[in-house]
């Protein structure tokens with residue numbers, strides 16, 4: 001069963017369609033990376049899924065509970081980490097989490113147990129009595145995660161969970177997310193594509209309010225290249241002349257100039273559905289007496305895939 005189910009969500013602000021017919025299902029154990037350029041509609045979609053913003057059309061359910069007709073019940077199954085640090089900076093960590101627990105309806109031994117578990121699991125023991133505003137960014141973000149987890153929700157929505165953290169803190173946060181992932185459905189909004197590869201089992205890319213890709217990060221990478229593109233570097237800065245000379249050797253591939261650097265031009269040759277043969281191409285380029293520096297199958301990064309699927313929407 002999907003713990004998160006959003007069906008055909010749409011939202012307009014005046015004339016502008018911020019979210020257009022977005023559907024998203026997330027099963028237990030899935031970590032979905034929610035990606036998109038600035039203004040794509042990520043926050044608006046997450047706010048509608050978590051019941052903070054009413055959609056014009058469509059519906060969202062958390063654990064089978066409609067977020068608009070039964071908001072209290074739906075929100076009790078949901079933990080949310082907003083962007084940035086938690087408020088109430090002058091409160092000690094323990095008091096803040098106790099307060100959040102009470103707001104979530106916990107009390108007595110149940111509350112004490114959850115607080116102890118958070119201290120241990122989110123590794124907050126060291127700073128337990130310190131005011132939040134005196135903590136490092138990494139610890140503050142962990143306090144944010146602890147407040148989202150205090151009532152042991154089935155669904156977690158995390159907005160930019162590692163933004164502004166140093167590499168060690170990022171690593172710790174990702175390890176924590178991976179540890180809790182099997183029991184929950186998690187949606188992570190992020191701009192950091194390496195994060196998607198590190199922790200997400202699925203990547204949903206949104207542009208201009210619409211879902212433009214929904215697949216595993218590995219599948220997106222394979223689909224983008226799949227041995228069907230070659231990267232060529234020619235030792236000449238004359239972009240136009242390079243393209244003209246490479247074209248007749250390229251068996252009808254689509255040519256794109258990737259970059260010009262240090263007197264060289266780097267091209268990307270896409271072969272569509274035909275497998276690319278880098279050895280044959282290298283031979284032809286040498287026969288044409290081009291100053292070839294490098295010829296190899298192109299291995300895209302997630303950045304390239306992201307650019308590919310969102311660029312037509314800018």
Ligand SMILES: Nc1ncnc2c1ncn2[C@@H]1O[C@H](COP(=O)(O)OP(=O)(O)OP(=O)(O)O)[C@@H](O)[C@H]1O
Nearest residue numbers: 013016017018036037038039040041042043044045
């Ligand atoms: N309350 C609002 N009133 C008017 N327009 C809004 C409102 N909230 C969002 N928008 C607009 O809706 C579009 C989608 O915004 P949204 O914040 O959902 O994008 P996003 O993908 O989260 O962007 P970012 O990565 O920059 O946070 C943007 O053009 C934004 O300006």
